[in-house]
Amino acid sequence: MTAPISEGRVSARLAELGLTLPPVVAPVAAYIPAVQHGDLVWTAGQVPMVDGALQLTGKVGNGPGLVDPDQAHQLARICALNALAAVQSVVDLDRVVRVVKVVGYVASDPSFTGQPGVVNGASALLGEVFGPPGAHARSAVGVAVLPLDAPVEVELVVAVT
Amino acid sequence: MTAPISEGRVSARLAELGLTLPPVVAPVAAYIPAVQHGDLVWTAGQVPMVDGALQLTGKVGNGPGLVDPDQAHQLARICALNALAAVQSVVDLDRVVRVVKVVGYVASDPSFTGQPGVVNGASALLGEVFGPPGAHARSAVGVAVLPLDAPVEVELVVAVT
Amino acid sequence: MTAPISEGRVSARLAELGLTLPPVVAPVAAYIPAVQHGDLVWTAGQVPMVDGALQLTGKVGNGPGLVDPDQAHQLARICALNALAAVQSVVDLDRVVRVVKVVGYVASDPSFTGQPGVVNGASALLGEVFGPPGAHARSAVGVAVLPLDAPVEVELVVAVT
Numbered sequence: 394m395t396a397p398i399s400e401g402r403v404s405a406r407l408a409e410l411g412l413t414l415p416p417v418v419a420p421v422a423a424y425i426p427a428v429q430h431g432d433l434v435w436t437a438g439q440v441p442m443v444d445g446a447l448q449l450t451g452k453v454g455n456g457p458g459l460v461d462p463d464q465a466h467q468l469a470r471i472c473a474l475n476a477l478a479a480v481q482s483v484v485d486l487d488r489v490v491r492v493v494k495v496v497g498y499v500a501s502d503p504s505f506t507g508q509p510g511v512v513n514g515a516s517a518l519l520g521e522v523f524g525p526p527g528a529h530a531r532s533a534v535g536v537a538v539l540p541l542d543a544p545v546e547v548e549l550v551v552a553v554t
Numbered sequence: 555m556t557a558p559i560s561e562g563r564v565s566a567r568l569a570e571l572g573l574t575l576p577p578v579v580a581p582v583a584a585y586i587p588a589v590q591h592g593d594l595v596w597t598a599g600q601v602p603m604v605d606g607a608l609q610l611t612g613k614v615g616n617g618p619g620l621v622d623p624d625q626a627h628q629l630a631r632i633c634a635l636n637a638l639a640a641v642q643s644v645v646d647l648d649r650v651v652r653v654v655k656v657v658g659y660v661a662s663d664p665s666f667t668g669q670p671g672v673v674n675g676a677s678a679l680l681g682e683v684f685g686p687p688g689a690h691a692r693s694a695v696g697v698a699v700l701p702l703d704a705p706v707e708v709e710l711v712v713a714v715t
Numbered sequence: 716m717t718a719p720i721s722e723g724r725v726s727a728r729l730a731e732l733g734l735t736l737p738p739v740v741a742p743v744a745a746y747i748p749a750v751q752h753g754d755l756v757w758t759a760g761q762v763p764m765v766d767g768a769l770q771l772t773g774k775v776g777n778g779p780g781l782v783d784p785d786q787a788h789q790l791a792r793i794c795a796l797n798a799l800a801a802v803q804s805v806v807d808l809d810r811v812v813r814v815v816k817v818v819g820y821v822a823s824d825p826s827f828t829g830q831p832g833v834v835n836g837a838s839a840l841l842g843e844v845f846g847p848p849g850a851h852a853r854s855a856v857g858v859a860v861l862p863l864d865a866p867v868e869v870e871l872v873v874a875v876t
Contacts, residue, residue: 435654537698
């Protein structure tokens with residue numbers, strides 16, 4: 394993205410997408426939502442909180458008592474939106490020139506191997522918001538359990554100008 | 555932290571806190587404790603070794619046979635101290651200007667969702683040692699098992715001057 | 716590594732080691748294999764694909780139905796080779812001046828605690844290819860399950876000139 398910064402660009406794009414940047418989620422512990430150092434911003438891991446409440450809890454998988462992968466995909470999208478709010482808490486989103494790295498942790502039933510599809514919810518949102526500069530390197534892993542029993546947690550590293 | 559570097563500042567602060575920086579923990583494998591590139595130092599994941607021995611092993615949770623979350627909080631503190639020793643192995647801690655990112659992995663019983671409280675042990679130590687520049691972005695995740703059956707593993711990215 | 720860039724150095728070294736850089740593995744989702752920003756290249760998490768097929772699936776551990784740790788060590792080596800292919804997709808490997816950070820995720824039976832030995836497969840390969848600049852900070856963790864039921868996933872951050 395070599396174009397000059399266009400003020401209000403990202404907020405306009407979010408509005409087009411029908412998305413509202415939420416207030417930054419208060420850390421559940423002794424840390425802060427994001428840190429800028431140099432031209433990188435690193436976010437804390439974001440869980441799918443909306444208005445202070447987790448949207449769902451549990452492990453993702455196929456079967457009774459598990460969070461459906463399609464639902465988890467939507468939750469990953471919420472995580473990504475919360476991560477953008479975390480970035481915005483330290484630097485205006487219009488200054489993001491590249492999404493560098495995404496790690497998506499999926500609390501997984503041990504038989505569930507569709508983590509990439511779940512974390513695509515986050516990746517797709519970043520593509521929709523930023524266009525080509527939203528394309529990022531990514532790791533998706535299936536973990537035993539996440540804070541507050543969240544099904545998904547997403548963290549970002551973005552480059553800013 | 556825009557103040558000029560004050561020599562011995564961090565070691566004095568550690569002493570005030572009653573802490574002694576341990577010798578850097580020898581990697582259990584083919585890697586090194588920390589790498590500096592540019593103004594960032596990246597540490598290897600640190601487990602709660604003291605004098606070459608893990609302080610406890612097992613999964614964290616509530617119930618028989620599990621590591622108590624309060625104990626795990628103390629172990630996370632040890633991990634963070636070991637991570638500082640890893641940083642010190644490549645650059646003097648007085649040159650740390652910001653703790654940028656912490657990832658805390660907690661070997662978790664699948665029913666245990668208090669990872670943030672555990673990793674707070676690491677975050678609090680960093681705040682005590684560095685003050686406001688110790689505030690960092692953080693991810694806490696609950697994993698199936700950690701090397702040597704360690705209950706906690708902590709890695710840092712810090713910025714140095 | 717302060718020596719000037721020697722063109723073809725890494726490909727010659729790979730040939731000496733009997734290794735062929737594979738084609739970059741197509742992401743299984745909406746992201747890209749690697750991103751360069753400034754002098755860092757961040758790779759996506761790489762699973763042990765060869766010619767588009769996972770070499771093995773399952774959890775690593777000792778016992779029936781588990782992937783043998785020695786086999787997993789070899790898989791980690793393949794992951795690292797794929798990660799180098801990912802780096803090469805954005806910048807020539809001859810321009811790598813340092814391997815900064817490796818994270819190795821091992822899909823683990825909860826009783827298996829030998830993740831460092833497994834991820835050594837990746838670390839050793841990096842040492843063989845790059846020599847001393849291949850020495851890196853590293854975290855190895857045991858996760859519940861990985862995408863496509865891969866036994867190992869490896870991601871890199873490398874510095875380039």
